[in-house]
Amino acid sequence: MNISKDTVVQLHYTLKDEDGQQIESTAGHDPIAYLQGHKNMIPGFEEAVEGKKAGDKLDITVTPENGYGHRVEGSVQRVPVKHLRGASKWKKGMVASVFTEQGERQVTIVKVGRFMADVDTNHPFAGKTLHFNVEILDVRAATAEELEHGHAHGIGGHQH
Numbered sequence: 651m652n653i654s655k656d657t658v659v660q661l662h663y664t665l666k667d668e669d670g671q672q673i674e675s676t677a678g679h680d681p682i683a684y685l686q687g688h689k690n691m692i693p694g695f696e697e698a699v700e701g702k703k704a705g706d707k708l709d710i711t712v713t714p715e716n717g718y719g720h721r722v723e724g725s726v727q728r729v730p731v732k733h734l735r736g737a738s739k740w741k742k743g744m745v746a747s748v749f750t751e752q753g754e755r756q757v758t759i760v761k762v763g764r765f766m767a768d769v770d771t772n773h774p775f776a777g778k779t780l781h782f783n784v785e786i787l788d789v790r791a792a793t794a795e796e797l798e799h800g801h802a803h804g805i806g807g808h809q810h
Contacts, residue, residue: 651703651704651789651790651791652701652702652703652789653686653699653700653701653702653703653786653789654686654687654700654701655686655687655688656685656686656687656791656792656797657685657686657789657790657791657792658683658684658685658686658788658789658790658791658792658796658802658807659683659684659685659686659699659786659788659789659802660681660682660683660786660787660788660789660805660806661676661681661682661683661699661784661785661786661787662676662677662681662682662784662785662787663675663676663682663782663783663784663785664676664677664782664783665780665781665782666780666781666783667778667779667780667781668778668779668781670781673775673780680805680806681787681805681806682806682807683802683804683805683806683807684801684802684807685792685796685797685800685801685802685807686699686700688800688801690800690801690802692712692716692717692718692780693716693717694710694712694713694715694716694717694780695710695712695782697716698710698712698782699784699786702786702789703786703789704786704787704788704789705786706785706786707783707784707785707786708784708786709781709782709783709784710781710782710784711779711780711781711782712779712780712781712782713779714776714777714778714779717775717778717779717780718773718775718776718777718778719773719776719777720776720777721772721776721777722771722772722776725770725771725772726760726768726769726770726771727757727768727769727771728766728767728768728769729748729757729766729767729769730765730766730767731762731763731764731765731766731767732765733748733749734746734747734748734759734767734769735747735748735749740759740762740767741759741762742759742760742761742762743758743759744758744759745757745758745759745774746758746759746767746769748769755771755773756773756774757769757770757771758770758772758774
């Protein structure tokens with residue numbers, strides 16, 4: 651089966667930045683699974699794997715336009731420290747999760763005080779060209795429940 655909209659793709663990947671520094675990898679961990687065509691992955695990634703099948707290995711380069719966008723300067727907001735998720739002690743440069751009207755967002759700590767933190771609302775990968783090394787493990791049709799929920803279930807997917 652080839653990757654197309656409404657298929658669940660299970661894969662391993664390694665992500666590197668422009669300088670070849672590894673940012674993330676699933677090596678030694680469970681693979682990830684996602685639902686193609688439902689904005690579960692950045693557009694440049696989904697476009698590159700469209701039509702591929704289990705066993706395919708590919709290198710994908712995603713520019714900011716097809717990834718996390720360009721950095722928007724001056725997008726610093728002050729938020730209560732208690733709203734930051736991901737650690738108990740915060741330091742400048744750390745990445746936190748914050749729940750917003752648009753859902754969960756990743757922000758970078760600029761400055762942190764006792765009760766309030768200044769955070770950069772750009773995604774940590776904004777403005778970066780990303781290099782993915784991908785191995786497609788499995789492609790299957792999504793279940794009705796996965797389509798209704800908008801994400802993959804099971805190993806590497808969303809756990810209930």
